Amino acid sequence: MTEPDAGSDISRLATTATEVDGGYLLDGVKSFVSNGPDAGLYVTYATTDPDAGWFAATAFAVDRDTPGLEVGEPLEKAGLTACRASEVRFSRCFVPDDRVLGSPGQGQLVFRTSMRWERSCLFALYLGQQERLIRQCLRHVRQRDRSGRRLADHQPVTDRLADMRLRLESGRLLLYRACAEIDADRDPGLWVALAKLAVSEAALATALDASRIFGGRAFLAEYGIEEALRDAAPATTFSGTSDIQRQLIAGEMGL
Numbered sequence: 001m002t003e004p005d006a007g008s009d010i011s012r013l014a015t016t017a018t019e020v021d022g023g024y025l026l027d028g029v030k031s032f033v034s035n036g037p038d039a040g041l042y043v044t045y046a047t048t049d050p051d052a053g054w055f056a057a058t059a060f061a062v063d064r065d066t067p068g069l070e071v072g073e074p075l076e077k078a079g080l081t082a083c084r085a086s087e088v089r090f091s092r093c094f095v096p097d098d099r100v101l102g103s104p105g106q107g108q109l110v111f112r113t114s115m116r117w118e119r120s121c122l123f124a125l126y127l128g129q130q131e132r133l134i135r136q137c138l139r140h141v142r143q144r145d146r147s148g149r150r151l152a153d154h155q156p157v158t159d160r161l162a163d164m165r166l167r168l169e170s171g172r173l174l175l176y177r178a179c180a181e182i183d184a185d186r187d188p189g190l191w192v193a194l195a196k197l198a199v200s201e202a203a204l205a206t207a208l209d210a211s212r213i214f215g216g217r218a219f220l221a222e223y224g225i226e227e228a229l230r231d232a233a234p235a236t237t238f239s240g241t242s243d244i245q246r247q248l249i250a251g252e253m254g255l
């Protein structure tokens with residue numbers, strides 16, 4: 001979905017899909033395409049009718065070897081390096097009618113539905129990251145001795161670990177609730193936004209807390225803390241920023 005000039009605001013996509021005999025011609029640039037360098041199939045969104053408001057965009061599934069589709073060089077990212085990303089450019093790229101996802105004009109609906117899965121299930125990985133950091137910190141505060149007192153003997157240190165656990169378990173319960181709403185075929189919008197906001201902010205705060213607990217060692221690659229921080233930092237941005245999740249929550253409350 002994301003383009004150089006469309007991130008949080010996806011109501012006006014510069015990428016266009018022009019109807020031609022038997023399909024569409026796609027033109028435009030998509031940025032921050034996770035797995036872009038490695039994927040064989042791309043799900044993308046383009047404007048088919050700029051005056052149609054909510055129905056302006058259409059979703060497409062485009063094979064990598066389609067003429068007119070060009071994959072950019074892998075971006076040099078600070079974190080999440082196991083998931084490479086790149087630009088994907090379309091230039092008079094012909095996509096047949098049967099590669100439209102849903103119906104023409106349903107792009108926003110397709111996106112909203114897929115985001116509900118992404119903002120809940122994908123973010124479960126950050127529960128795992130927090131569990132790992134908490135385990136690692138517990139080991140460290142029990143072992144590290146400063147002038148005869150372990151780090152675990154200092155209440156500010158143990159308070160920090162209690163807060164880390166609180167954030168983890170609160171986020172986990174919200175994420176399970178979001179998934180339960182999806183499973184029950186109820187509108188999960190509120191719960192998905194609450195879960196995404198809670199889990200991503202918890203991941204970042206907990207990675208920062210772990211770096212405080214590890215002191216100077218946090219900045220040595222061998223402990224994995226600085227890597228966790230770099231991996232957690234974008235969680236509050238991708239799949240919709242924390243600001244956008246707050247707006248969605250306010251909207252669900254009728255504001």
Ligand SMILES: Cc1cc2nc3c(=O)[nH]c(=O)nc-3n(C[C@H](O)[C@H](O)[C@H](O)COP(=O)(O)OP(=O)(O)OC[C@H]3O[C@@H](n4cnc5c(N)ncnc54)[C@H](O)[C@@H]3O)c2cc1C
Binds near residue numbers: 001007243
């Ligand atoms: C690691 C990573 C992977 C990504 N993977 C993908 C991917 O696979 N596919 C994809 O489509 N995109 C992907 N993205 C892009 C991501 O979704 C966008 O970066 C994100 O939506 C924010 O858009 P932006 O960067 O244009 O920031 P902007 O929209 O320019 O926002 C900048 C700041 O302004 C705030 N802001 C903007 N508009 C508002 C508003 N209306 N109200 C309040 N605050 C606002 C934002 O919250 C943010 O803090 C990825 C990004 C990262 C970092």
